[in-house]
Structures are given as C-alpha cells and as structure tokens.
Amino acid sequence: MTFYDRTEELDALDTAFESPDHDFYVVYGRRRVGKTELLKEFCTGRPHIYFLAAQEAEDRQREKFVEKVADYFDDRVPRIDGWDEALEYLGEKLATEQLIVAIDEFPYLVEENDSLPSYLQSFVDEQLQETDSMLVLCGSSVSTMESEVLGHESPLYGRRTGQIDVQPFSFQQAQDVIHYDIEDAIRSFAVTGGTPMYLTLFHYDQPLKKNIQTHILSPTAVLYNEPEFLLRTELRNPARYISILEAIATGHTTPNVISGATGIDVGPLSKYLQTLRRLRLIDREVPVTASAKQSKRSRYQVADEFLRFWFRFVEPNRSSIEEAPDVVYDGTIEPNLPDHVATTFEDVCKEVVWEAIRRGQLESYSEVGRWWYGEDEIDIVGLGPDADRILFAECKWTNEPVGQSLVSQLHEKAERVRWGPETRDEEFALFSKSGFVDGLAEDVGDNWSLFDLSELEAVL
Template identity: 30%
Template sequence: MLREFVNRREEIKTLKDLWRKEGLTLALVYGRRRVGKTRLLEEFSRDKNRVFVIFEDKPREYNFRLLSKKVSEFIGFNVEVRDFPSLFALLKRLTNERVLVVLDEFSYLIKKDRGVLSELSRAIEENRDLNALIVVSGSHVSLLEREFFDYSSPIYGRSDANIKVRPLKFKHLYEWFNASTEDLVKIYSVTGGTPKYLEFFSGRNVEEEIKANFFNSSAFLFREARALLSEELRELSTYLAILEAIARGNTKVTQIANFCYMKENQVVPYLRVLGELGIVRKVTPLFGKKGIYEIADNYFLFWSRFVSPYYEEIEGNFTEAAVFDFERNFNTFLGRPFEEIAREFLIEANRKNLLPFRFTKLGRWWRRGEEIDIVALDEGSKKALFVEVKWSDLTAGKARKVLRQLEKKAELVGLEDYEKHYGIIAKRIEGKENLGLAFDLGDFDEVFTKRLSKTAGSNDSLSIGGES
C-alpha cells in the first residue's frame, strides 16, 4: 500500500538548496535498502528537467544502455552514452536550463567496475561549467562511505552534500496511521520505521497483520531478511546464528560464541561486518568501556527472534510453533524496542523544554548486574535524570516501588555532586499525576503530535506527567 510521502523535510531542503546553485554540483544520497531513497528522489525531481536512471546488478554495458535510453528520451533523439565524460559534455552542448541527473543504485556500477569512480571524477573536473545537479544514490552503505569518504578514493571531496537516508522515527508513524499509540509501538517494533515495511500494515489489527506478514511463506517480510543478507554476505548460516543469539539476549562476545558453538576470536569479524551493514551495533555504558552487542534494526531483531528459528517450518506451512512462540513472548519482546522509543520521547521532550533541565548527553548505565535504562545528563550544570522504562501497566504502588529501586541504583553510578531527578516511562501508569516524572503512552501521543499542555520554552515538567 503506497502512502503519502512522509517526513524527509531536511533531505528535501538540502536537495533544493543544491538545485538553486549554478554550475555543476554533486550530491550523494545513500542508505539501506527499502529506506525510501528512490521515493525521496522521485518526489524531489517530479517537476525538474531530469534524467533519472536506476541501475541494475548487471554488467556495465547493460547499465549504460539503460542510461543511453533515458538520455535519448530526455533530448528527443537516440544517442549512445558510453561513459560519464561524454554524457556531461553532451548535456552541456544540448541544454541551456539547469538539469537534474539522478544515477540511482550507482553502487552496482562500482561493484562491477571501480574505475567508474575515476571516470565520474574526471567528468566533473572537465565540465565544471555544466549547469546540472548530479545525484548519485545507492544502497551499499559501507561501499559508498568507503569510496566517497576515503581520502585515497578518486571521488573523495567531489560531493557538495552527502545525505544519509535513515528509517523513519517513531513519531512519523502518527502521520502514516490512524491507530492507537500502543499499536504504533507494535508496528515500529517489527518494522523499525523502514517505509517499505510500513506499507504492509494498516494499523487496524496489528498482531494479526504481524502474523500474516511474518509467518506466511509467501509474504514479503518473511523472506526479506534472508534476501538482504544473501545479497551482502557469504556464510549466511553463521550470520543467521549470530543474529539469533543476540536476539535471544546473548549480548557479550563470549555468550554469542557459546550460542553459535564458535570461538570468541571467530565471532568478532562477523560482528564487525554486521556493524558495517548497520544491522548490529556495539553499545557501551555511560562511564564504562566494556560494551555489548545488540541488533540495531527492529525488523532484523523481530525476524531473528521469532522467524529465523522456525524458517524451514514456516516455509513448509507448519507455522504452529512459530505462532505459539510469538503469542506467548511478543509482549516481553516489546520491552527492548520500547526503550528506544522512550529515548526518542525524552529527546523530543528535551527539545521542547518539557523536562526539569536540558540534557546534553543520553545513554544507558550498567555495572555488575545492575542496570538503568536511561541516564540523561547536563554535565555543565551537573544535573542528572535517571529513567526506568517498563512495557507494562503499573498501579501507583508499583510505580512508586520502581522509583524507589531506581533511586538506590542511581547511588551506584557515582554522581555524588549532581542534582538528581528520577522518572518512569511505562505503557500505562495509574495515578501518574501524583508521581512526579511519570509518563505513559498518553504523553507520547501529546508530545509527538505537538498537542502540548504547556507552552514550549517552559522548564517545568509536562503537566501531564505531574510535578517534578
């Protein structure tokens, strides 16, 4: 289901600024597959004088035939384009108005012939007076970052802007769906805000939609993870095992190695590759050095936890075990994605001056079995906010108990000379107005949709969360 174009205001603004310039300008637009790069470029270029080509994972000759066809359609007669210097020279001779040239999935060209980078660099150098915006776009993030940002690359320093297109944030789902905040949390927790994945949901019966999209052998989201990994990686089974290990709570190298029946030094290179792809990240605690590994993308997190272990069974239409696991454990699973959404909530509240102070640093803390979900600091004024996150319904009594435990854990952090504040974020909190900094999904709705109870600029806490 194709929905209204959502967000991307900053990306569009950057492209519009480049379009208004004179002469030759180059922009890199990149990001993981399905994140909406092509849709972004289509929206931006809709009313422009443009050549728009989407390259394929095929030989150079095939792709330049595609390019020749698009250029021929643009200028009105047949031409054969064999390289970028001749393309730029041709456009300079035949066009007076500013022209937009979109080279989408350019990373396919690089993979087939790295010399194309030197060729593009030479085309730019020889045609600086061409009045055009050249947009190079691609999905192979690590490849494009290496080629465009490495000093030794022939294209280094040529781009006027580098735009990394990321998945949508949780707050943008309010623009996509007419659904409750609880249902939006569930959708975001299995899609990670990737626009292509969001299109498979209506928000009307979310858990049934999840079953239909993940536990059906013909469904796109059932096969997508393996398809993406197969395109990027060899030794697929090893990477799948590592992802399942992390999804099941094995976050230290030793734990991951034991789960996969591997040695620690064997696991690390695989983790590094998954990190380069943006699927896994290493997280270190505030004031600590030893990190843990977690799956950074909610889609891969959910898929690795609930789909991958049952892949063959689902493929054979024997879905009972997978569905049972999902129905039994999905609510527990939501706790981890909800922590990330809670951080986004606090960042949004911070921007609107709705907390006791403006924090400049945000992270997690853990040590020797004790953990605090969110710690927000203003190191300049020495103020700290400690927050516990619970994906559950809490009575006022339970919430007070959580806050008391949080105060005890905060003493272990060692910020003796800091002014300390304590908060709780949960699915629902009974009597939250009497608990100080207590927030639930009702507050998410207000903050993310800008229907605020206090005017921006106030340093008080949200009235909906009570007195600080």
C-alpha cells in the same frame, strides 16, 4: 504508494537545486529505507534524468545510460566506447539546460568498473562545475558509497556539495503511517521498525495479529524471506551472520556469550561483528557514562526492529511456520511479544526524552543512553553538558501500574552511578504503559516526571 515525511531531506535537495552553480549530492542508506522514493519525489515536476543501474555487464549498463540521456534531449543515440565518453556526452548536453541527473544503485556500476569514480571526478571538475545542474549518486551498499564516493581514498573525495544518509523513520515519524492507538502503534512498530516499505505493507484497519500472520508468517509473504534476501545481496556466505543475528536477537548480547551461542571463536567473531556493524545490521552499545573507544563492557543489539523480530521469532521456527503458522503465533509469538516490545518501548521513551528536552519539559542533556554495571541497569541515563546534572529514567511495559517500589529501586541504583560531582543535580523520570498507582505523583519530588501513554503521545 503514499510518500511520507522526509521533509528535511527534500528541503536540502530543493535548496541545493534552486541555488546558483552546480551541485553534487550523495544519497545513501540501508536497503528498503526509501532512497528511491525520496529521489523520485524530489525529481517530480523538475527537469531530470533518472537512471536506475542494474547488475549486468558494463557495456549494457553504459548503453542504457547513454540512451536515457539521448532520449531526454530527443537526440540520436551516439556511439560510445567508454564511461569517459558517456560522461563527456552528458556534459555537453548539460551545457544547454539545467537539470537533475540522478544515478540510483551506483554501486552496481562500480562493481563492473572500479575506474568509474575517476571518470566522474573528471566530469565534475571539467564539465559539471560549469553548469547549474545537479548530479545525485544514490546507493544501498553503504560500504561502497562510503569508500568509493565519500572516503578519503576516493577520487570523488571533496567534490560533493552535500550528502544525505537516509535513516529509517523514528517512532515519532512512523506515527503518520501507523493508524493504531498509541499502545498498538508501539507494538506494531516493534514488529516493523521504521523501514518505510515494512511500515506500509501492514493494513492498519486490521489487528496486529492478522498483519503478522498475513505479511510475515505466510511463506508466500514478502517479509517471510526478507532478511535472508537482504543478507544474500550483501554477503556471499551469510550462514554465520544469520547465526550471529539470531543469537543477538534472542538475548545473547556480549561477545563471549555470542561466541558460546554460535560456536564461533571470539577472535573470528569480532570480524563478523564488524561486518554486521558496517552493514548497519547491528549496533554496539556501551554504558552511557563510558568511553565508546575504551570500554570493554560492550553489548550488541540488532539495529532494526523488524530484523530483531524476525531473527527472534521467525528464523528459529521456520519448519513449524511452514506447517502450522497459527500454532507458532499463539504458542511462541504472542506469549513473548510483550518482552520483545519492552525493548522497543525503551527506545520510544528515549525519543520522548529528547523531544521533552527540545520543548523545555526536561533539563538539557547532551548524551542519553542506557547504563549498566554488574547486576545494575538503568533504562535511560542522561548526562548534562557540564557534568553537574544527570537524568535517571525507567521504562515499564507491564500490565500493572507503577508504584513506590520502582521509585525506591531507581533511587538506589542512581546512587551507584559514578559520574559528575557529589553535588550533581539529579532528575528522575518514569514511563509506564499502565500508568501509576494513585497518589504517586504527589509522593515523588519536583525533580520527578511521570509519563503514561497519553502523556508520551502528547509529547511526540
């Protein structure tokens, strides 16, 4: 498989390994996000021991680890009775040679022995610090990595010299993988999201419809049951979580509405929502002008484009897909795909705003997000760092070019956004899949920026 991007992450690991003294790095992130490929790419061409933990008995886990160490040093496998002895053996070997020790899926080891972080603390303090070697702990269970490795209560707290929270690709990064024109690239990204495994499954010499039918709507395809598999690896009883994700993906975004759609009372629902947020499966959003801690106007959204697609189009239609997948695509997915893509388009436009800020094409803004109040909603609002400048933007994924009516609507809604002084500077932007009516650029003021797809692509 071709390795894409991750330049910043590799640079951080490279710099750490090449620097004098020891290093202890923590690499974590959601499943399928590319952590293992990142580790393997980093280790290539360098002396290393890579150990992939498995869900099996502690004794067998430890035996395999010691065998890996002995094999690297061409040593006879010693008799080891505990993790303290295994790590002591590793420390003795590291005293003779600088190398990387990468332990992948570390949470599987902790599941079998929750004292392992304490043993690792002793190893780091007493042996690793005396070497130039590097220890990397990697894991997909974000909650375990944050509590057992990074958290204040962990014996390992304060020992790490760096950490990498591996994120899905942004649309800008994903363009290296998606070999479609800009319009189809956005449509495709709305299906796969930025998870590298999902991105690389699609064949971009084929139409998007064919990729969806082959890789998602086929009962034998990897992605057909993927979300269910992910939930079952994280949760013992995923049924209610599946109901909540489906409700959010189909437009039920506030706690009361989610409760009504799922039949789960608001009280218990809050715990389910917290768990889904902890697993990074949903995000909580408040209006950009509001306080995230104090605002009661929260909305929830599925955090991953593929999961949002799957829970909107696949999960509710599983029986029909088993019988007639083409009918599901033609009758359900294709007519509703533009509405699904429109949400993704807003996020892509937000990327464009940040990139335009970095390039100086837009003024500087410290916060960028959605705004809503009552019936009013603005796709993108940017808040200046000094509370005297604000950006208003709308994003239209429609087949008609944008005209003066949207300009007027945005002006009217902007007046109802209470933020900053009355003398604030206001900047406006419009993003449109189908461009703009003739003459609109000349009709709007100098404080307006218009982005069609070609201009969007140029910025990214």
